[in-house]
Amino acid sequence: MGATVALQKAFVPKFGLDLAGGTTVTLSPVTANGKAPSQESLDRAVTIIRQRVNGTGISDAQVAKSNDNIVIQIPGAGRDEALKLVSTTAELRMRQVLAVAAAKAPPVQPSTAAPTASGSAAATPAASPGVASTAKASAAPNGNATPAGRALSKALTAPTPEPSGTKRATTSGGRAAKASPSASASAAPSSSAAPEDANDPLAGQDTSGIDQALLTEFRNIDCSAKDRGQGAIDDPNKQIVACSDDGSARYILDKAAVQGTEISGAQAGTDPTTGEWIVQVNFKSKGATQFADITRRITSLPAPRNQLANVLDGVVIVAPTIEEAIPGGSARISGSFTQVTATDLADQLKYGALPLKFRQSSVVSVSSTLGQDQLHGGLISGAIGLIIVMLYLLLYYRGLGLIGMASLCVAAVVTFLTVDVLSHNAGFRLSLPHIIGLVVSIGITADSFIVYFERIRDEIKEGRRTLRSAVEVAWRRARRTILVADAVMFIAAVVLYFLAVGDVAGFAFAMGLTTLIDVVVVFLFTKPLMSLVARMRFFAKGHKLSGLDAERMGRTGRAEQTLQEA
Structure with a gap:
C-alpha cells in the first residue's frame, strides 16, 4: 500500500462533505398530472x-427523502457531473422519426429559377453533433433535407466517410449505414404532405x-x-416534439x-476499430423483439421516416437511418464521447431509469470552514x-508496553495507508x-494486545x-479469544x-475496517x-522494567526460580 501511495503521489485522503464541503441538491418531483408522487416511486x-452517487457505499454521499422532495449531499466542490447524474431520469426511448427540420427556419432567399421536376434547391438543416445530414435532390422541395445519424448495417459494404464529430447509433456486428438513393428519390410529397411554403419547416414532408x-x-x-438539461415530460404512449441534444434540429x-x-445493461468501452468511446446497450428479451420489429x-x-431516434429524457441524442432489420438485442451509441461522458451515460442506463421527472429546486454549496475545525478536533482527539492508551500500556506493562505501543503505531500507519488507497x-x-x-477502535485494537500479554503472564x-x-502456549490460547472478539465486532459492523x-x-465502515487491520497487525506483527x-535476556530473566519481574506479577518462588534458570 505504501508503494501505491508513493506511485500515485496521493499522500492525503479525500474528505467527505462535513470535512471538505460540497453541494447539497434538493430535487422536486414533476408529475404529468400535477399531483403528488406516490411514496413507492419516491x-x-x-x-x-x-x-x-454512492455505488460503493463509502463515498459519503447521502440521499434522503424530505416530504415529497429528495435531498442529496455530494462531497467535494465542482461536482457538475454528479449533479447531472442525479437529476436526469436516464430514460432511453427509441422512437420513429415522423418529421424533422432545423431548429430555426433559415431566411428565405429570392429564387431566380423555378424548381423543376428533376430536382430543386432544398433548405437543409445544419448537421449537429447528434445528427448528420443525408439530404438528396428530389422532386420534393425539402422533404429529404433530413438530419440523420448513421447506424450500423450489414447490408452496406462501402460506407461513405462521416463528418468529423458526428454521433451515430450502431448495432453489434455491422457497418455504418447511409441513406439509400432509392429511398431518397421516392420521398415525393404525398396527398397528406404539408403545404408548399418556403417558410414552413414542414413544407414537402409527409x-x-x-x-x-x-x-x-x-x-x-x-x-x-x-433548456435541455432535464428534458421534457414525454409520455411513451404519445407522439412528441423534441430537440436534438445540441439544439440544432427539431x-x-x-x-x-x-x-x-x-x-x-449498459457498458462504456472503446470501438476496437476506431478507438472511440461508445456505450453498449443490451436489451431484455421483450426489448430485443421490439427493437428488431421497429427496425424491420x-x-x-x-x-x-426511416430514422430511429434515441431519446434520452426527452432529448434526441442520435437519429440514425435504418436500412435493414437489426436482431440480436444489442445496440450501441457512439460519437463525440469521452471516457467520462460515456461512463456517465452507461451508469445512468445501468442503474435504471428514475420513475419520476425532477427539477432542481435548490443547489447549495457547503463551506469547508466548519469542516476543517471538525477535522482538527477529530485528529486531536484521536492523538x-x-x-x-500508550501511556497506560507503558505504566502497567513497562517493557511489554513498548511492544504494545509499537503495534499501535503499526496499526495506525496501516490504517492511514488503507484509507488513503x-x-x-x-x-x-x-x-x-x-x-x-x-x-x-483504538481501544478495541489495544484489547487484543492486552489479552495476549495477560496469557503470557499467566x-x-x-x-x-x-x-x-510461554509465548507460544499463550499465543495458542490468546488467538482464539482475539479472533472470537474481533469476529463479533466485525459482524456487528457489517x-x-x-x-x-x-x-x-x-x-x-470505519469500525469494520479497523477490526480487520487489528487481526492483521496482531498475527503478522505483534x-x-x-x-x-522472548530471546532477549532483558525479558527472559525478568528484569524489573520488563513487566515480567516477580514483584510485578506476584510470582511464586517456583515460578521465579524457573524464570531465572531460563
Missing part, C-alpha cells in the same frame, strides 16, 4: 440515485398520422433556446417503440486517545463519522514454562453498515515481535 428514485397540435408545436418550438417522433425499462418496419420507408481508488471519502469510528506465574515456551445509511454507515523479544 423510494425507488432514492434507491436509484443512491446507487448512482404529415399523415400526426396530430394537428403537434404540427403547431413543431412550427413554434425554438430548440436553440430550450423532430416529431412517434410513440416509443422500445422503452428504457427493457434495457438489461421502418427500413423501407422514405426519409425521414490524545492514542497517547493515553481507498480514497484515491475506490471513491472513499474520510468524514467525521469515519474518524470517530477510527478513534473508538503461563509464567504458574512456573511451568520458560518465557519462550450488520450496522447494511441496515443503516449516512453517518451511521460511515461509522460502521506475535512475531513477541517471539523475538
